[in-house]
Amino acid sequence: MAQTEQDGYEKRLGEFAGREAAPPRPGPDPVNVPMIRHWVEAMGDRNPVYLDEEAARRTGRAGIVAPASMMQAWTMRGYAAATAGQDDGSGLGELIALLAEGGYTSVVATDSEFAFHRELTVGDHVGVREIIESISPEKKTALGAGRFVTTERTYLDQHGETVAVQRWRMLWFRPARTPPGGREPAALRPRPAVNRDNAFWFEAAREHRLVIQRCDACGALRHPPGPCCPRCGSYGWDTAEASGRGRVYSYVVSHHPRHPAFEPPYVVALVELEEGTRLVTNLVGVAPEEVEIDMPVALEWLDPDPELSLPVFRPVTA
Amino acid sequence: MSGLSGRAAIAGIGATEFSKDSGRSELRLACEAVLAAVADAGLRPSDVDGMVTFTADSSSEIHIARSTGMGELRFFSRVPHGGGAACGTVQQAAMAVATGVAEVVVCYRAFNERSGQRFGLGRADAPSGAGADDAAFAWVSPFGLFTPAQWVAMFARRYMHEYKATGEDFGRVAVVDRKHAATNPAAWFYGRPITLADHQASRWIAEPLRLLDCCQESDGGQALVVVSAERARDLPHPPALILAAGQGSGDDQHMMTSYYRPEITGIPEMGLVGRQLYGQSGLGPADVDAAVLYDHFTPLVLPQLEELGFCGRGEARDFIADGHLEVGGRLPVNTHGGQLGEAYIHGMNGIAEGVRLVRGTSVNQPPSVRHVLVTAGTGVPTSGLMLGTDR
Incomplete structure (x- = not known):
């Protein structure tokens, strides 16, 4: 101007x-009473003068307020x-x-x-x-x-x-x-480099499905995936859907360097799925100091931004 | 003894100062290191006919050859996988010399790793393409696992779990490195030893790694001159014979994230290197008088001792606690101060220390050193050398 x-x-x-x-x-x-009732319930306010006529009168009031x-x-x-x-x-x-x-x-x-x-x-x-x-x-x-x-x-x-x-x-x-x-831009998590060999996994993740590459010749599961089966040499593959249950095989509590998409300290874990493959992931719902190797965990999904969905795991009782 | 053993030698070593801000270009650092190494070998730049460096180096051999007046080159080669390349460059040079492909080969690495692009900050938002190397990081970076310290921490935590090792067991590696650096005027941490309490009080970087488990970041350059053993005998310094040189990539190898093997507490690629070093040289662990073990992060020094046969699985913490890495111990290690204490020059400064140990000129020289084992980067496809005195 x-x-x-x-x-x-x-x-x-x-x-x-x-x-x-x-x-x-x-x-x-x-x-009116119904709106008062909703309000005090939502607020967790247990003062009886709002709903109990008797209690209100005992405080010197004419009735509920x-x-x-x-x-x-x-x-x-x-x-x-x-x-x-x-x-x-x-x-x-x-x-x-x-x-x-x-x-x-x-x-x-x-x-x-x-x-x-x-x-x-x-x-x-x-x-x-x-x-x-x-x-x-x-x-x-x-x-x-x-x-x-x-x-x-x-x-x-x-x-x-x-x-x-x-x-x-x-x-x-x-x-x-x-x-x-x-839309206010949030700090984005590092973008995965998606190519012809790994795109299927990230696409399945967008649909909240955790898949494991499976050789269609010998049935071997492999993660991280690749274009060829190291066991039998087949280029053919499909996927198996993971049950989502696993155990913590190892973990890292990261403090430095700071990246705006992550609030330190945060937990990165290596989870061994019950199907036998491992994957790097994050743990949620657990304090860093409470994480233990062999802790049983279950799959959840995290959508940090509209373009990215990631499997994360939460500790569960065995 | 293999066809390579004893055929070639390191005849010259040269380096820049090690700093946090060189104030010069990486090419200039490379030229300074190369010229210093050539002079140390008693040779002229025009004598050089081969060069080897890391794929990671920003200064191609042609720029150095042109700048230093080397003239024609007839052998040039590069070795991939970051710090795992270090001893591999000498293997390339030794093979070229042993076969007559070249006569004087310079191996070099120079960078402004502290004042320029710092590896320690990680590759979280590094530009990525569709190639397999970039795609490999897709399995870790989106989860916030994108720095070398974090990648190593995953191995370290599992190692602690299986072998009941502690943060203090890792810390003792830093303490002995810094003890050696404290008496090395070339070391960044010259005159600045640390105690185990200092280590334990240092801040977390990526648990279980503390700040003092992580090597420094440095600006500097280091070069080595490789010639035939015969020629080396005519040059000023006692030859550091290359008794063995090996590379190793393990089964199901990844870059820093080989998390998918049945066990992740060992370093199978280093075991592979070790078997080659002993096989080529005809030596065994008991014959090794000193070692330079790659120490970008303390936890991976422990499984190196195990893979190389200096102690049993899970016993490295006791081996270290018993003082065996000290000068006067069973296996003096990183007598220059290592990368934690001297400088992080991607392992090349460690090879130079191996040469000094063979020459008998280390600032922390143990008595009667005949054989020195040197390793390159861990967590990556790696390499190693067995250096020895002449006869």
Whole structure:
């Protein structure tokens, strides 16, 4: 952006401060027991005042109350409405469009501060009014350059009384790297060199099948595979599907050098399959210090990226 | 005694300094080492008519010949498989000289392995093609097993399991190497010995390997001059006769990852080399007065002692703990400090130490050395030499 254009953009953003983000909107449902039950179960919150009338009364309350942490949930519109797009003519919708114009297309919530005025009880019907408080200058963040947008949300009951006030902050940012397809590139595991002699194995792996090359003349299994049977000389082969059971024959716990696709310390194992062949693989579900030679293991599949599927093994009881 | 035994000799050795940053091209290092070796042999570059190096070397013989004024060459050959090539280059030279194909053959290896491309970082994201050598890494690299230290660690863990060896058993190899390096002014670790406690306190690289189990990475070059035994007798230094030279690739051999054999605690390709060395020379383990054993990683020194018949299977840890690798022990090993202590020049500096031992000029010279056994890289198709004094 040219400087004058940049100044104009800043000014337009600044004009949103103090504007209403969205018209006051009542929540879709009043405070109710089923939603409370789902919430406390998901959160693992066993405080009895949320579901047990007696227990709630023993604390001096009139009856059960909703968890304070559900405040925002009562006003959420649901997944479909929330993802249908923000271009709804509201102040926030306009702001999001302007942010997108500046390249700030990604968002992450960063802060939420609540002040609660009273507890909600069954039957309360909560709505929210949201005012845009500020839009920060551009900041450099680990996610990319972005702007913090702070709003103040006032939660009101069916009588128009304030039940809670929330300061809500989001970072709207330009993704640091935007590869084709918009997917954040993860560090890829080293690519296997696939050629005419080994492609079948990696193709089977993509289908989550662990195969072992088998000579079609003498039946000998061989891994790593090759074009010719060292036992009988036949070029013909097919594959046998491994049972997926085996034992750790040896292993390495790797610390250095660091490769971005692997989090050290990680375990690379040489597993001997019950069919008799061995393969190099990774162990999962076991701490490096707990790995032992001869430990029985079973096959699982790892798909580290869309192009690669690898057999890995998890310790099992014998 | 075979047709090769005693026919050729190493008459000259020459090296650059061993550093972490040579500041010079690999070709320049090669030229310096080659010229130093030719001068040590009392010869001129124009006397050289053959050259041998590693397939891994970046400086082809033509560049060195042109740069050093060698003129015409009538024999040139290369040996594959990384550090396993070292003694194989001398075998090539000895065969050329013994058959009259060439008269003065220089073997060389030079690289900026520390300041340039470091092997220790592994080949995780190395460009790969459709050839069998690249495809072989497909069975290990995607799982995060892509460095030499990791590849060796897989063997080491199994060896510990089968023979109840410990990290300290590996560490004693590093301690004796560094003890020898400490008195060798050419060694990178000159004046810097370590204790077993230092080894045990060093950080993990690829368990069960610690930092001090791993050889250093070095910049430098080393060259050797091979001539006939007769000619060597007319040159300035006592000849280091090539009593035997062998290569070995074992059954079901892979590059650093021969994990699919019935047993993985031995080094069958080194056993094969050893049998040739004893067969060609007519000597046995009891006749060997000193050895230079390839020590890129300490754990694979133990099975070398076993494969070469210096002790029984699984007994190397006791052989080492009893002090037999020390000067004054049954088999002084790596008197220059090895690759852990002196420098990692892909085993070629070890052959030069073998020559010094035969000449009687090692900085850690044991008394009365007549026969020296030298090995090349382990985990790969390898090679070995038996060097001896003249008569």
